[in-house]
Amino acid sequence: MTTAVSSLPAYAQLNTPSAQADAIRINRIAIDGNQRIESSTIKTYLGISEGSVISQSELNQALKNLYETGFFADAIIGLNGDALNIRVIENPSINQVAFEGNDAMDDEDLEKEINLRSRSIYTRTKVQNDVKRLLDVYRRSGRYSAKIDPKIITLEQNRVNLVYEIEEGEKTYIDRINFIGNSAFDSATLRKVVSSEETAFYKLLTSSDVYDPDRLEYDKELLRRFYLSEGYADFKVKSGIAELTPDRDAFYLTYTIEEGQPYTLSNVSVEGELAKKQKLPDFKEDITTIEGERYNATAVENTIENMVEKLGDKGFAFVDIEPKLERNEDDGTIELAYHIEEGPRVYVDRIDITGNVRTIDEVIRREFRIAEGDPYNSSKLKRSEQRLNNLGFFEKVTFETTSGDSEDKTIVNVDVEEKSTGEVSFGAGFSTTDGALTDFGIRERNLLGRGQDLRFRAMLAAERQQFDIGFTEPYFLNREVAAGFDLFKTTQDFRSESSFDRDSIGGALRLGYKLSERLRHNIKYSFEENEITNVRDDASRFVRDQEGKSSTSLIGHAFTYDDRDNRFQPTSGWYWRLNQEVAGLGGDAQFLRHEAQTEYYIPLAEKWTLLTAASGGHIYALDDDIEIQHRFFVGGRELRGFDNSGIGPRDITTEDALGGNTYYTATAELQFPLGLPEELGFTGALFVDAGSLWDVDDTGPEVVDDTSVRVAGGVGIGWASPFGPIRIDFASPFVKEDYDITENFRFSFGTRF
Numbered sequence: 055m056t057t058a059v060s061s062l063p064a065y066a067q068l069n070t071p072s073a074q075a076d077a078i079r080i081n082r083i084a085i086d087g088n089q090r091i092e093s094s095t096i097k098t099y100l101g102i103s104e105g106s107v108i109s110q111s112e113l114n115q116a117l118k119n120l121y122e123t124g125f126f127a128d129a130i131i132g133l134n135g136d137a138l139n140i141r142v143i144e145n146p147s148i149n150q151v152a153f154e155g156n157d158a159m160d161d162e163d164l165e166k167e168i169n170l171r172s173r174s175i176y177t178r179t180k181v182q183n184d185v186k187r188l189l190d191v192y193r194r195s196g197r198y199s200a201k202i203d204p205k206i207i208t209l210e211q212n213r214v215n216l217v218y219e220i221e222e223g224e225k226t227y228i229d230r231i232n233f234i235g236n237s238a239f240d241s242a243t244l245r246k247v248v249s250s251e252e253t254a255f256y257k258l259l260t261s262s263d264v265y266d267p268d269r270l271e272y273d274k275e276l277l278r279r280f281y282l283s284e285g286y287a288d289f290k291v292k293s294g295i296a297e298l299t300p301d302r303d304a305f306y307l308t309y310t311i312e313e314g315q316p317y318t319l320s321n322v323s324v325e326g327e328l329a330k331k332q333k334l335p336d337f338k339e340d341i342t343t344i345e346g347e348r349y350n351a352t353a354v355e356n357t358i359e360n361m362v363e364k365l366g367d368k369g370f371a372f373v374d375i376e377p378k379l380e381r382n383e384d385d386g387t388i389e390l391a392y393h394i395e396e397g398p399r400v401y402v403d404r405i406d407i408t409g410n411v412r413t414i415d416e417v418i419r420r421e422f423r424i425a426e427g428d429p430y431n432s433s434k435l436k437r438s439e440q441r442l443n444n445l446g447f448f449e450k451v452t453f454e455t456t457s458g459d460s461e462d463k464t465i466v467n468v469d470v471e472e473k474s475t476g477e478v479s480f481g482a483g484f485s486t487t488d489g490a491l492t493d494f495g496i497r498e499r500n501l502l503g504r505g506q507d508l509r510f511r512a513m514l515a516a517e518r519q520q521f522d523i524g525f526t527e528p529y530f531l532n533r534e535v536a537a538g539f540d541l542f543k544t545t546q547d548f549r550s551e552s553s554f555d556r557d558s559i560g561g562a563l564r565l566g567y568k569l570s571e572r573l574r575h576n577i578k579y580s581f582e583e584n585e586i587t588n589v590r591d592d593a594s595r596f597v598r599d600q601e602g603k604s605s606t607s608l609i610g611h612a613f614t615y616d617d618r619d620n621r622f623q624p625t626s627g628w629y630w631r632l633n634q635e636v637a638g639l640g641g642d643a644q645f646l647r648h649e650a651q652t653e654y655y656i657p658l659a660e661k662w663t664l665l666t667a668a669s670g671g672h673i674y675a676l677d678d679d680i681e682i683q684h685r686f687f688v689g690g691r692e693l694r695g696f697d698n699s700g701i702g703p704r705d706i707t708t709e710d711a712l713g714g715n716t717y718y719t720a721t722a723e724l725q726f727p728l729g730l731p732e733e734l735g736f737t738g739a740l741f742v743d744a745g746s747l748w749d750v751d752d753t754g755p756e757v758v759d760d761t762s763v764r765v766a767g768g769v770g771i772g773w774a775s776p777f778g779p780i781r782i783d784f785a786s787p788f789v790k791e792d793y794d795i796t797e798n799f800r801f802s803f804g805t806r807f
Contacts, residue, residue, distance in 0.1 A: 077109045081136040088142055089212055091125060096142065099123050124177050146214040148174045155220040159191065164218075167191050176206075176214055185218070192222065196264030199223030199302075227253035228263050229304035235311040238286070247280045248273035250307060262731060265305040270294050277309065282351035287379065287388060288314030317349040320387035326394035328373065337361055341392075349379075349388050361392065366433030372397040400430040402466055403458035409470040410503075413447055417505040418470065420529060421445065423571070430455075430464055437571065442470070444621040447500045449473040475500035505529070507538070520544040526564070536566040542582075551699040551795075552710040553593030554600070556683055557585045574614045581607045581641065584683050594705035596712055596752040600682045604642040610635030618655060625663045629653040637676075643684060644676040661727040661737075670718035672749075679751035685713030688747040690797065692719045695743065695766025695785035700795040702747030703759040709793070712750050712757065719745035728771075735774030742767045743785070758793055765789035 083104055085093040100116045102108055108116075113131060120129045120142065128143040150172055153161050168184040170176070181204050192200035200223045207215040231252055233241045245252070250273055253263035262269075274291045281289035292310040299306060322345050324337060340360035342353040358375045365373050374397040380389040404426050407418055421441040423434040435453060442451045450471040455464045477497045497509035507526040512519075526538035540562040548554050560582025568574050585603045611634060618627035630652040638644035649671035656664040669692065673680055689700035699711040723741035730736045744765045750757065768785030783800045790796070 077107050078133065079107045079136055080104060080138045083138045084140065086139070086141045087144070089144055090147065091142075091144060096120070096140065100140070102138065124180070125175055144212060146176045146208075146212045148172055148176050148216050149209055149213045150215045152215065152217045153220060154217060156222060158195065158197065158222050164188060164191065170216060176216065181216065188218065188220075194266055194268065196225040196227065196261070196266065197223050198226040198265070198298075224303070225264050226298075227304050228265050228307055229253065229299055230306045232306065232308045233311065234308060235292070236313060238284075238313055238316070244277065244280075244309075247276055248309075249276060253304070265296060265307075267296070270296060270307065273307075273309070277311065279352065281311075281313065282349075283353075285316035285318065285348035285350065286314050287317050287349055287351070287381065288312075290314075315383065315386055317381065317386055317388045319343060319345050319347055319349055319390055320382070320385075321345060321389045323389075323391045324394065325391050328370075328394045328396045337364065337392075340364055343390060349390070354390070357392065361394075363433040363436065365394075366431045372399050372429065398462065400462055400464050402426050402428050402430055403463035405466045405468060407468045407470070410472060412472055412503040413470070413500060413505070414503050417445075417447075417500075417503065418442065418468070420534075424466075435466065440619070442468075445500075445505070446621070447472060447475050447505075520546070530565075534568055536564070536576075538564045540564070540580075547588075548699075548711075551687075551697075552682070552712065553590040553597050553708060554586050554682075555588040557587060558582050558683070560606075569613075572615055572617045574616075576612045576614065577609075578611070579607075579609050581605070584681075586683065592708060594708045594710040594712070594756070596705060596754075596757070597682065597708075597710055604681060605640075606637050606643040606684070607639045607641035608635050608637035608643075609639060610647075618653075624653075624655045626655050626657045628655075637684075643681060644678075645673055645680055645684060646676060647671065647673040647684075658724075661732075663725045665721065665723040665725060667721040667723075668719065670716075672716045674715070675751070680715055682713055685715060685750070686717045686747060687711065687713050688717050688719065688745055689795075690800070692721075693743050693745045693764065693766065694741065694768060694783050694800065695787040695796060695798065696764065696790070697795040697797045700797065701745070701764050701791070703750035703752075703757060704793050705756050706758050706793055707756045711795075712752055714747040714759070715749040715751070717745065717747040719743065737772045739770035739772065739783075740767075741770060741783075741785075744789075758791075762791055763789060764791070764794065 080102060081104060083097055083100075083102065085096050088096060097103070099119050101119050102112065102116050113133075117129060117131050120126050120140075125145055126142050127145045130141045132139040132141075148170060151165070151168070151170060153164055156164060167187045167190075169187075170180055170184055174180075185202050185204060188202050189200060192198075199221075201221040203219045205217045205219055207217065209215065228250055229252065231241075231245055231248065231250060233244050236244060249262055250265075250269050251262040271294070274294050277291055278289060290312045292312055293308075295308045295310075297306045297308070298304070322341060322343050324341075337360075341357050342360070343350065343357055354377050358377065361375055362373065374395045376393045376395075378391045378393050380391075382388070402424060405419070405422065407415055410418060422438045423441070424431055424438060428434075439451055439453050442448060448470045452469045454467045454469070456467060457463075458465050475498060477499070478495070495509065495511035497507070497511075499507050501508050505528050507528070508524070510521075510523050512521050520542070521544075522540060522542035524538060524540040526536055528536045530537035542561070543559045544557070546556045546558075548556060560580060562578050562580035564576065564578045566574060566576035583603065583605050586597075586600045589598050589601045612631055614629075614631045616627075616629045618624035618629055631650065633647075633649040633651075635647045636645075637647075649669070651667075651669040653665065653667040656666070658664055671686055673684060673686070686702075687699040688702055689696035690698035693701065699713075702714045702717070703712040704710065705712060721741060721743050723739055725737060725739050728736045728738045742765065744763055746761055746763050748759055748761045750759050753759075764787060766785045766787040766789075768783060770781060770783040772782075773780040781801070784798060785800075786798060787794070787796055
């Protein structure tokens, strides 16, 4: 008697008399038709072994098990007495996956989206799933008319080539964006709120005018946040719909909203059981929601963030802050209470780090302000994240927390996306007096993934040649102490400014450590040999007197405070530096020099930042006059609109700049977006620079030396290009002296590797 269980129909119950009989003992299992898969492996998939007693349902399950592996196109199970005969037809293996017709998408981008690869097992279901994924990729790029037809090319040895024939179609743009239900703000205003844009012929460098369903959802959130920040606490987005135009070549986007009424804050308070039990810190400076002003959800979020950070700094590690709103619809007011309760006590179980291929774990862990076993503290975690970003090693740093082994433990998951930390920089500038110059440098800020900083710089120009090399170990002897050295050689042609050349060679040793989380102290010792040479015959007599060799041995220190939100692209926070140096520990020069610098960043709106900065310095001779190479020269980068030595004391008979012993500069700069897509990396700036330089030891009727202020203003454009940051500034002085030397245009460029 022979009974067969076939794949057609799949898993069908047997209807023969023997199929209804009692269970059968299987004494032998025979496999036929397999080419790649071993018979022993197929027996394992069956779930039936020789000597087993099986029922009809178990026989059906065995067949199902074979199909679920995905390795077989067909399978037939037959019973012949106590023997179980299995015949299989294997699915082919994929020899190669190829794409045809994809011009807008690279093969590499499409390969990332599919699951089937070379040597994968081909199944129709897997191919259909991959086709769906590929269509999703094209739809996210705005190509809704894309078509994909998978083709199979049969090869020998049960292999196939899989070819996706693609008709990409044209991008489907957004023809119109409509709003229904808005009365407080017109549609033109709301179109500026959402990220989607109506297409136009001049929008060549943006993708915001291409329909993207994910962007549609993002726009809903942008609308919600906008209205909530304008006082509309009851605002709702009822729907966001995308409809194809009649000719099916573009989309209409329609957002239906319910604005509600605007609310004003009638009362703002802090309450809760924790506030009753313990004395809490004063939150006066942290609360940004003001009575009498419009309700603003963004200000509420910022206030809670400020309060949590302050409480964490004061030792309140376990707190929950919930804003409670009591609306009075009759008079349009809200009573806002920040309800503070003691939260559950939670400790850090462990810190898991992923994504660091090059950077070793220790470099990341040493930046944490919290350790495994410590009480969970969101303020310290935020500071840890900020410190990791400030390293400049990572494109993105993401912190997430998950539950630990028990309710009172949490796991901190840190995922980093590394970026290039090697840098090749090239700078160029132009002035009416100096002409063109170039500046070349190589730097690796994360040497061998250990966080060490190695740099080399060479400036090559008609009037300046500079070579220097420096190395910094940020955690010397495994302590939070930075140690390093610098070696340098400089030949500088000051003949167009002061009629002499200057040669210097030397080195420095550095040591730095933290006094607090944001305050740092640095100490250095340097020694250099200087020579004033090639003094022109018609040079100022004060310059001719400086000709010859001298040496300088000095020790210095600096205090630096930095609470900027980002060290590389700050938008808020304060930075200041106080530097003092004394020369005379050997060498020829003897002086005391002080310098101070400060920067303050004020966020005005999203992507809009006001920078105010100032600097100043004074050098005091301890014996003879201050030599010209130690004086201050002002202009160029810190005083745009003027040449590098464009202001200050000058011999008016020779026009030689003499430098000064005292200076100050001040800057106000508004940084703003240019209205282009953010991914392009363009920013604009409006700035005003002011400053002065005076107090030279040389005196005579030919020397001009006064404290007159100089002022210049201008515009700048920055571009975070794929080749590195580019900055172009155009400035024009509008308060200057007749003997000053001006420079209207500056350009700088850098690239990374």
